[in-house]
Amino acid sequence: MNRRPVGALPTGLLVLGAIYCLLPVSWVLISASKSPGELFTLGTLTPGSGLLENVRELNAYRDGVFWRWMLNSVVYAGGGALLSTLVSAVSGFALAKYRFPGRNLIFNVLIGGILVPSVVLAVPQYLLFSKIGMADTYWAVLLPQILHPYSIYLARVYASAAVPDSLLEAGRIDGASERRLLGRVALPLMVPGMVTIFLFQFVAIWNNFLLPFLMLGDDGKFPLTVGLYSLLAAGANQPSLYNLIITGALLSIIPLIALFLTMQRYWRTDLSGGALKG
Amino acid sequence: MHRRHGGARLSAAPYLFLAPAIVLFILFLAVPIGYTVHLALRRTRVSGLGLGKGSRREVFVGLDNLRAAVTDDELWAGWLRVLGYGTLVLVVMLGLALLFALLLDSAHVRLARFSRIAIFLPYAVPGVVASLLWGFLYLPSLTPIGGIDFLSASAVTYSMANVAVWGGTGFNMLVLYTNLRAIPRSYYEAARMDGASELAIALRVKIPILVPAIILTTVFSIIATIQVFTEPTTLRPLTNTISSTWSPLMKVYRDAFVTGDLYSAAATSLVIAAVSLVLSFGFLRVVRGRAFGEGR
Numbered sequence: 039m040n041r042r043p044v045g046a047l048p049t050g051l052l053v054l055g056a057i058y059c060l061l062p063v064s065w066v067l068i069s070a071s072k073s074p075g076e077l078f079t080l081g082t083l084t085p086g087s088g089l090l091e092n093v094r095e096l097n098a099y100r101d102g103v104f105w106r107w108m109l110n111s112v113v114y115a116g117g118g119a120l121l122s123t124l125v126s127a128v129s130g131f132a133l134a135k136y137r138f139p140g141r142n143l144i145f146n147v148l149i150g151g152i153l154v155p156s157v158v159l160a161v162p163q164y165l166l167f168s169k170i171g172m173a174d175t176y177w178a179v180l181l182p183q184i185l186h187p188y189s190i191y192l193a194r195v196y197a198s199a200a201v202p203d204s205l206l207e208a209g210r211i212d213g214a215s216e217r218r219l220l221g222r223v224a225l226p227l228m229v230p231g232m233v234t235i236f237l238f239q240f241v242a243i244w245n246n247f248l249l250p251f252l253m254l255g256d257d258g259k260f261p262l263t264v265g266l267y268s269l270l271a272a273g274a275n276q277p278s279l280y281n282l283i284i285t286g287a288l289l290s291i292i293p294l295i296a297l298f299l300t301m302q303r304y305w306r307t308d309l310s311g312g313a314l315k316g
Numbered sequence: 317m318h319r320r321h322g323g324a325r326l327s328a329a330p331y332l333f334l335a336p337a338i339v340l341f342i343l344f345l346a347v348p349i350g351y352t353v354h355l356a357l358r359r360t361r362v363s364g365l366g367l368g369k370g371s372r373r374e375v376f377v378g379l380d381n382l383r384a385a386v387t388d389d390e391l392w393a394g395w396l397r398v399l400g401y402g403t404l405v406l407v408v409m410l411g412l413a414l415l416f417a418l419l420l421d422s423a424h425v426r427l428a429r430f431s432r433i434a435i436f437l438p439y440a441v442p443g444v445v446a447s448l449l450w451g452f453l454y455l456p457s458l459t460p461i462g463g464i465d466f467l468s469a470s471a472v473t474y475s476m477a478n479v480a481v482w483g484g485t486g487f488n489m490l491v492l493y494t495n496l497r498a499i500p501r502s503y504y505e506a507a508r509m510d511g512a513s514e515l516a517i518a519l520r521v522k523i524p525i526l527v528p529a530i531i532l533t534t535v536f537s538i539i540a541t542i543q544v545f546t547e548p549t550t551l552r553p554l555t556n557t558i559s560s561t562w563s564p565l566m567k568v569y570r571d572a573f574v575t576g577d578l579y580s581a582a583a584t585s586l587v588i589a590a591v592s593l594v595l596s597f598g599f600l601r602v603v604r605g606r607a608f609g610e611g612r
Binding site for chain 2: 045048049051052053055056057058059060061062063065066069077078082083125126128129131132133136138141144147148151153154155156157158159161162163165166181182184185190216217220241244245247248251252262263264266267270271274275277280283284287290291294295297298299302305
């Protein structure tokens, strides 16, 4: 092999990028440890002594509504991503492994959904949900986020690569029904790709602000994003509430960062290779 | 090509498997779009004194609402702000994403794994929280960088663009990096043998191969940027330099939920959708023309 001189400039640029990306995260980590008094007096990078007190105060805020938001986010993102992954996987399998009249039309129409900006959808979705009296419910946030055209596209690509035709043929010769082939042959082979789709959908729903912001009025149903926004809107003029907002922000990013660091090998944007490499 | 081994059974299965997606598509995509078009073409007319039932009727007004949306000064001001903001975000975010992807892929860097994870990390931070963190970092009473008012009228666009760049670079970097890793090494071994520098390989071999992925990320970023809403809405409580109609989507929100004018809101959202379709298809056309021109 060639000698590999380490370029100081490329490494320096990358590390600069890393520092830029870590800056706000480390700031919130340090700031959450400061008591309300320390927040404005201690140096930016000096940890304070108020972390536990801040967490206790956040627990007490409106009878622990913050943890309710966390739980709601888990329900919306977990439930939504699970349903979304199943729908995408089954659709992707059908589009990849069957030839039938209308296949291209259905695929193109479904995929065309990628280009529809969510603004044309979120407002009328709210109006339609309120017409049937379901606007301020869990369903109003959960249901519209199940269909995800790009996930169907990814699932189709993955099914083409991961499910061999010969295996389906063999199953058919043995007399297995198509539903059985889907459940026992195709889906198990597609699991690694489905994990990736699940993760991306989980993050997309967890991070979504517009839809729940429009749909929900009752703060007991808010996900974290809308809850933290309401906390900021209430506390922006009261510096005494800043430590509460900062602590909430820190606690709200811990679950996703944990998910992200533990599931690293599944964070891929390209599923055409079939099997996942580490 | 006929594949009839399954007989009649085979023909129903794919439709059944696709049924959930099709039903969801109709309920949560087609119907809302249809309803938006319906509203955009109508308006309430008040007859008489506007009292009592039946005095307020929904009437068909054709393209009036759309005409009003297209000629609305407030909306135009919003478009101009988003144009400046969006150009900045697209160029800096995608430029950095490409730079970092190429650096990670080159053989000459240390700390690549650490940097890759750190740069992708903001993807795990919701836009609301990112705006909130940066918003506090911008506040004069908390900022570690003195002497600049990040939330002043002249700086707020840059400050907001910074939040979007911070949040979006990592994901786009990952898309481009994944594409780079898929290129067989043998592609540039030859160039390396000939003594080509890493920079030359990046510019002459890697970037041309990446063009389709760059186009894809650009189109997705254009669509997302036109709909900017979360960042200005979250930063608004911290400053008075962001108006309630800062971006076109914020105006839709105000029309629909604050002033209660659903018809204008529907018309404006159709205009936003049209602009985003025209821009993404226009961009595709331009780059396609270019790419083919170069290929000959």
